[in-house]
Amino acid sequence: MATFAHQTSKHPTNTMPFVNFKTNKVVKIWDGIYGTLGHSEQQTFGHFTIDAGTVLPEHSHFHEQWCHILEGELEFTVDGETMLLTPGMTAHIPPHVPHSAVAHTQCKVIDCFTPARQDFIELEKQS
16 A cells, blocks of 8 residues: 655645635626636636627737637637637637637636736736
């Protein structure tokens, strides 16, 4: 029988090794986009709902972003290239690259940003 030594992990303040996105505070990111967040020193990880018909205008940011579709249909444009994303598909947005989206249906997505989104951390404090 294997024996496992107790290891103490060191996490930065404000982070924990486990996150329950079902109990975190819901934050409005943009009109029609809301959800819960988890942060480390290096990344922000969000579980978001995007209401049907929501238009995310073209924008860019210095964060690298991955947007993974869990449910729904999201038309995503990255640097002028457009694709209809459905469950199981992901968009990768490099830093500073213009991107936009239109939700054809209600969508559930997981977004990961590097580095951590300080603006989202501030939104959590306000809500």
